[in-house]
Amino acid sequence: MSGSHRDPDSDGAGAAVTPVQKSARAALIPLFLVALGVVGIENALTRYFAVAKWSEYGYWIISIVMAGFALSGVIVALFRDTVEKHGEWLRAALPATMVLAAALGYERIARNPFNPLQLQNPTTWADQLLNIAGYYGALLPFFFLAGLYIALIFILNPREIGRVYAYDLIGAGLGSALALGLMFLVHPFLLAPVLLVPLALAPLFQPGRFRILGGVLAGGALVLGEAILLLGTPPAYSEFKAVYAPMNTEGAEVVAEVRRPRGHYLMLDNFTERVDADVSNNASMMEVEGPPSTYGLYRDGSRIAALPKVGGLGGGYADSALSAAPYRLRPGAEALILGASGGFRLAEARALGAERLRVVESEPVLKHALTHGLGPSRGLALGGDVQLAEGGPLAVARAAVAAAPAERFDVIDVSSDFIDAAPANVTALTVEAMQAYLAALEPDGMISVPVSIRDFPVYAFRVMATAREALIRTGLERPEDHIMVYRSAWNARILISPTPWSEADVAALETFAAARSFDVSWRPGLDVAAARANLFNDLPVVSFESGTVVSQGTDDAIAREAEAVLQGRDTPSARAFNIRPQTLDRPAWYASLRLDRPTTLIDRLEVLPQAEIGALVNLVVLAQAVVIALLVLSAPLLFRRRSHGPPEPRRVWPVLYFPCLGLGFLLIEIFLIDKAAFYLNDYSSAFALVLTSMLIFSGLGSLIAGRVGGLPKLASFLSLVMVLGWIWLVFTHGEALILSTLDQPAWTRWLIVLAAAAPVSLALGLPFPLGLIQVGEGRMLPWAWGLNGAFSVVATPLANLMSREVGFSSLLMMGAALYVLAFLALPPGRRARPATGPEPLPASSPA
């Protein structure tokens, strides 16, 4: 084959592209498809776990993914020469094996009876550990084969490292985008069958003599794989998820379905669906009607809201509910309501006499249901005295402060289901948010914050500590005078005022509570002993550490410690739990466990709330990831002398370099996702935007690596300067930029996120291929690939724990340190051989 032309994208500046190079690049299209398919399957598995089981166990999936990649890197490193020798047919056959492995693995996990609820019981957890092992057995083969394929492409294209990595990253980025797009159309349980297709197509684009064979094998595997997925054990909801029982009542129907990346929504009509209102135990004595029947809206099997039936938006029960107090203390209130609860919170507020309502609804499907209806549930007639606000709680509060004083609120009311309705909503209860709310209130206004005390009263202390910090930052000296707490058996409500509570307000709250059998756990001047003597709802004090009931007789665990918490003093709860204030940097809500006390946590495992188990899962995944990473790190000790090929000097720098990159990239990515989630007021779109853009732009960055491979230290230095400069800008100006543009339209904020992610991603794309070029063409190349993957596994649970314990800013600081270390570790470099001049033809070349 003759003919060449000048190609400015070739590895040598301005050099002609040879047929060999053209062929080599064409061979990367299958890699692009494989990367696309693998990430797509990974997304499909994550969604399976979120829908069929519970989403926190998706971390385990990610760890299995990366463990497969890491192990494949080790195997390829150990048998590098053999793998290369058989590389051509392996490259053709692997996609077919991957298709089959994916199908078999997915079907096996659908059969796996894993029940995470049994992990909390020492008499039942052993069987569940076996089930987890079953997941590994089912999924590791697919991800091992995927890693094997990618490592193979690296060793078959040693002069195209930057390009190989670029195709891999861009394929992965587009795979993620494809999977997310499919989630709008395809049921979560059908994602895997669709995403097998790119894998099966890969061999068709492979130049060389095995193309036809590879295509036939992949086609056959695809047919068999689809049969396995569609005819085998179907995936299903766990029978212990909230949706199961309602779906199995007589006459139950699914009346609407919505498919989104953030979740699979089902709207049910059955006799169990009612408004979730914490009404007085004495509602019958109050002669109020009960909460009406409704439709139930479920997301990934968990109930998130009640939606009204025609004519069923009555608020007659509202006066008996725990949440009614602010409206009794402030008749005719102008209220900001966070979380419409399907419209019922608005109806309740209206029934309680609120005159003007602004509503923030962050959950997009609920928002749509509010305005346009969903299925047979009609939307509300908004306008007039009820306005739907754009943006999140902080943005709306800040806008009210910036606007005329007439825009201030008497009540800022957080609905009881707001925090759990959308992941980004946790930022609504941070110190910064409360400061904004306080500023948006009338002088005698109040914030009303709900807290479930069903599992632990400690959540009430966290909110109180957060409120205390917000009041102090606002310049108020005695936070205890600005807070009142009252409760039922199940929930507490914390009222926060910018001015000290008056005696009239205190008396009004006590009257309200007494009439409804609620208890006041804190108000200025509370006589705790007297309050405990006449409780309606006993809440004993227990010692989490010793496992004893401290109370003798009726007690109020919140009243006992409220004053001390509000004064910032040490308390038993502060010693046993994490009750530090939540901030935008450390916003996690279900983060009350002290992870530095593992023995106590194991002893009390059975009483831990389900929502807190995620942190323990993280610890286990982290431990596993560290073990795997150390195994991969030590793999070169098993390298024997090669029988042919150039001798490989022992090098130490990759041991530091590649782990630093694997960790650093993920830490920065997770930081960006969290900030974007708050900024866009939606975790799912933030995840999609950040992940896709980072993968694509870092892929573009790695394309540059080939051109600058001869000056690795300089190129790495420039990349480092860019990364550190970006981190410095984020630290110094990031929060200000976010807060000042919170009120911008959604598309503007999307562009800002993209503009923030793109430059750093370009820079982050350089170091890895630069390092691979430096390790050369031997066994170190696939090993380095596996090492990077192994430490990426460590990064996710580590980042989760760091953000929980220290804050998201710690991820940036650690990321900066890691990239500095990597730069220092990178040697001045050997000159990369240019990709011009005579080359031995790869076996795939048609020439």
Next chain:
Amino acid sequence: MTIDRRRLIAGGAALAGSSSLAACDEVTRERLQARLNPTRTGSDAPVAGTDAPAVEVVADARGGTVSETVRMPAQPWTYDAFVAAMAASERPSSLSEAQFNVIQSRKPAAIQRIKTYLDGKFGAADPRVVQAFESVPRDFFHYAYASQDSTAYQAYEASPKPWAIGHGSVLSDYLGQAYMTQLAEPKPTDVTLEIGTGSGFQSSLLSRIVRDSYTIEIIEPVGRAVSKIFKPLGYDNVHARVGDGYFGWPEVEGGFDTIMLTCVAQYAPPELFRQLKPGGKLIIPIGQPFRRGQVLYVYTKDEDGRVRSRRDVGVFFIPMTGAMQNRPRPQGA
């Protein structure tokens, strides 16, 4: 998204035409509806919501008899009796006689565990509760309803644990059930209501002590299957129903001494408090069902109708020294 699993016990609000009241005459129905919705003006228009589903009343709601002693089986519980009862309850079983005998050999140790456990938790085990455990053949209640096979081999295990029985239902561990039963302080004149029949074991246990034991299951496949297991045992004072538990069992005149919500609940429905007798207890376990026992909310109703609640954490947390001595000993202990 967090995993705040909940089992809903609310029900349809359309009482007009509700077949749950079909057995009542018009006057009784109107009286019940007025009590349930005091704000209604007397119109037959439903307040909101769907029509209540068809509800099957398996046994009529007339009162049973009072037995001063715990009801013990008239015949020994043999393998033949087991097989006959399983057949009568329309539940296939492949359990062999040898397996059955092994299960029965474990029972005495399990009973002793229960007694020791209750002694430790309450100061003394309630002899009626212990006898009830002796009376009710727990192996009969171990069944996998989804796969249609007996799991009796699990019964009286040395390490008590909760068992999934299919369709999201769980047979709680026997120590936790013993705890909740003694906490309820059942008496021979009591009438009890359980929302969440599940395996039927709890309502059966209570039925050996109390006058009448009512039970409602909302999950249709479980409820219909389990409603057939009481008659083969001769438990004619167990009254089972499949359907809505939110409104309790309003046809029972006088209400209930004990109401148990043995499925995981979010809140206690107001109507259940109406049906709770003054001095009665409403017990709600909270938390997911695979723990060994549960933290319990215990509601009591004063003579003036005021309801108070207490959080009982005794399954997981032991009292500090001195508190145990303050517990009243059960009658006969």
